[in-house]
Amino acid sequence: MEIITIASAKGGVSKSLLAVNLYDYLKNEGKKVLLLDTELQRSAFEFLSDIGEEDITATADISEVKDILKQAEKEKYDYVVVDTAPTITNLNASLISLSDKVLIAVKPARFDVKSVYNTVDLVKNSNAKCCILLTQTINTSSIIKNNIEELREIFKEEGIIVLNNTLSHSAAYVNSINDGKTIFRTKQTKQKLELTKIFSSLLAI
Secondary structure (H helix, E strand, O other): OEEEEEEOOOOOOOHHHHHHHHHHHHHHOOOOEEEEEOOOOOHHHHHHHHOOOOOEEEOOOHHHHHHHHHHHHHOOOOEEEEEOOOOOOHHHHHHHHHOOEEEEEEOOOHHHHHHHHHHHHHHHOOOOEEEEEEOOEOOOHHHHHHHHHHHHHHHHHHOOEEOOOOOEOOHHHHHHHHOOOOHHHOOOHHHHHHHHHHHHHHHHO
16 A cells, blocks of 8 residues: 655645645546545545545544555555645654655745655655656746756755656636536546646655
């Protein structure tokens, strides 16, 4: 069983959107997947519950988290996707320490990029593999490329991967959530391909 945590130190970076779509992507690949939402708002849990998904649970209590993960192992889940609160807490530190992989979502803005350091520090104290994903990017390829290269230079000694693929700023993602669908249940071919590339890269690290 592989535990994949979606993390960020700031809100508004499409973290829960990534969590619900990763859950659906893995299910479409024939995997047995559990979504664990540890945010107090429970956005990912509520969204998947509303569309009839049952392999979902929510708690912000670390002892309950550990029990849930033990039970998921017994029930032979292939993956647990963990959505976290956008902040640095003891709970998030514990979640990262329990994870196999961590995806850090960050917008390509100076203050947002600086917030990555705190999350990376948590990862450095764990055995989790980690990658950074730029989200809500606008199609200015030279600027994004520079951001990616800058992050790579900063984190190369830490063993942190910065993904080439980015999550674009697109109304299609907002519309899919408003319509009660993951992007994989829409006709948005471009966004499906974008997320498929992101998730394939994440699974390959």
